[in-house]
Amino acid sequence: MLVIWMFLVLSLPQFRTFDGNLSSKCLEDSNEFLEDLQSENPQKYSLLMYDSIGKEGSNILHGNIDQLGSYSECTSAQALSGKFSGQYCKLTIQQGKIDYHVAICVPSSCKNEDIMMLEWLGIFTYKNMSFIAPSPILSFLVTNTTYRVKSVHCQNNIPYIDAFVGICIFVIALFITMTIAGSIFITIKEWRSRSSRNVLNDVLSPTHKHYGAVSVNKINGQQLQESITKSKHESPEHNVMERTEKNNGVGFFDWMLTSFAIQKSVPAVLSTESNAGSYSAINGIRVLSLLWIISGHVCHLMLFNNLDNPVQWLVSVPNNVLYIFSLGGPFYLAVDTFFLISGLLSARTLLNMHDQPEQGLTFKIIKDYVVKRLQRILPLYIYTMCLFIGMYSLIPWKSLGENSKSHLDKCRRSWWTNLLFLNNFILIDQHCMGWTWYLANDFQFYITTPLFIFLLYRNRLLMIVLAGILLLACFIATALISWFFKLPIGLHLDTRLFSHAAYNIQYYTKPYCRYGPFLIGIMLGILMHHRKTPLLTTKTSVIIGWLCSLTTMAAVIALGYALDDSIESYSVLPVLYQALHRTAWAAAVGWIILVCEEGYAGFVSSLLSSKLWIPLANLSYACFLIHPVVIDVYNGLQETLFHYTDINMFYLFVGHTVLAHIIGFALCVLIENPIQALRKYF
Secondary structure (H helix, E strand, O other): OHHHHHHHHHHOOOOOOOOOOOOHHHHHHHHHHHHHHHOOOOOHHHHHHHHOOOOOOOOHHHOOOOEOOOHHHHHOOEOOOOOOEEEEEEEEEEEOOEEEEEEEEEEOOOOHHHHHHHHHHOOOEEOOEEOOOOOHHHHHHHOOOOOEEEEEEEOOOOOOOOHHHHHHHHHHHHHHHHHHHHHHHHHHHHHHHHHHHHHHHHHHOOOOOOOOOOOHHHOOHHHHHHHHHHHHHHOHHHHHHHHHHHHOOOOHHHHHHHHHOHHHHHHHHHOOOOOOOOOOHHHHHHHHHHHHHHHHHHHHHHHOOOEOOHHHHHHHOOOOHHHOOOOOOOOOHHHHHHHHHHHHHHHHHHHHHOOOHHHOOOHHHHHHHHHHHHHHHHHHHHHHHHHHHHHHHHOOOOOOOHHHHHHHHHHHHHHHHHHOOOOOOOOHHHOOOHHHHHHHHHHHHHOOHHHHHHHHHHOHHHHHHHHHHHHHHHHHHHHHHHHHHOOOOOOOOOHHHHOOHHHHHHHHOOHHHHHHHHHHHHHHHHHHHHOOOOOOOOHHHHHHHHHHHHHHHHHHHHHHHHOOOOOOOOOHHHHHHHHHHHHHHHHHHHHHHHHHHHOOOOHHHHHHOOOOHHHHHHOHHHHHHHHHHHHHHHHHOOOOOEOOOHHHHHHHHHHHHHHHHHHHHHHHHHHHHHHHHHHHHO
């Protein structure tokens, strides 16, 4: 340790004290820090602050250009005077056309504008050598040795709980309290019930033990009735039920507490019983599609925020078909699978509610249809958003946490667009929980289903024509947007990789570009609901259908790699692919669902319809909502960049998947299952 200290002392630049247009506290503390650092026997805290400053490392040509220093070392430094502690700040440096970050450690009294002034005064220089020196390796890439400080971000992890955050924390605590109360209520109720049964068993048993030799035969009917009545009225849950039954015929208070009890929620979530009339193959497809999405998001959120070798990743992954399940592959097709399933189930739900076709769709049926959907998705959606806001307000973010922390400010501005399901149109650049654009699209699609069911009983030909027109409109809109913005099919090594605004805002989140798979689901739901006899009657039709389905899926994946969609050679082929491939994929998956229901899928049907998928399928909605939070929190708590290798990425995928399902299970027990139980009550 002494050798290390001596090395640091000998290598220290001889800082000077300074004056300037700084806050007086920052000026005073900075002078104290520099004096302690330059003294003959430097103080340990000043060495910690100096040592934690970011320094240039290796692997720069593969993208390791950020100099993050040591967050923990900086924040652990405490001045002997007790006036300040170390504060971790990151400077955004521009060298040529490349931006990178350099971490510094300054007194906690200094603000962002003070740090900019310190840099302007040249306090970070020694003998014409800048303490924040330009990167020599980057100088070869950008042919520029000059740099400038663009911005400063100091990490401040002091929790700020205003009314907005307070309401979210209250909602979180409320449902946790309800679950605890319900669990205690059921425990007491079961204990009282067992006690009552034991009393009755003792009374009615011929071997009843009692003081003296009084036989059970000597207990007359009046004594037995008094014993039963006393036991019943001493039971607190009976008193509660008696009072609530007087006020509300079936005991709402009892039902509510019972609904929130984990003794009732856990078995319901883990149940392997499927609903009558459900399409069992959907369970396996839903779970596998969610795993594909999680895999892609793990890579996506790591690539743009946390990798120290992103260039190596971009060279080895995007054009390699072996990475089909990562960001390098078309994992976004799993979203279209979910749209297909949603369209199928929306048609089935409305057709089951519409049990009297001769009366047509009434306002009450449509109202119940929409309300049922809102009751299904909104409670868990709102609770997850509150959990997101509460966690992001309280978590002590580390070196890489500024991106995660910025999500909180976005949620303050745009949370209402999520609740109105308009976050795919309004404030898209300030979206709260950005992945929930899917729920906005899905709800907008969902309210179109009644139109097709209405036409189904009025004019089927018109329904088919309308479906064809909407599909064609979707194709044309997607093709025009792709051509105008030269949208890439997947990742690309040109500048579009780092400018996703056009791709996400103009195309990826827009309902008129994503409606095709949902519409295929509606048509499939109508077809399967109204079939009187099996649709597939010959082996030839089954074989042809399987060949078309598998060929289509293989072509969609292969063409995503094979087509040249670079700006220089952009042509009509990537435009056609962009317009058609999502609907084609949905049609191929729809065939698999149909053939499983018809009994011609063999082991595929056995695999996808296994009851083992049902508990995981029950968690799919909660896992979809929470898994990006799990990934983002992990990334934001890192102090160093992550090095990409296949095995590292695989372990991250497994870890995030397991943790997302554990938290998803907790959300289902706390929110989803109790709310659905209360919905059945009403």
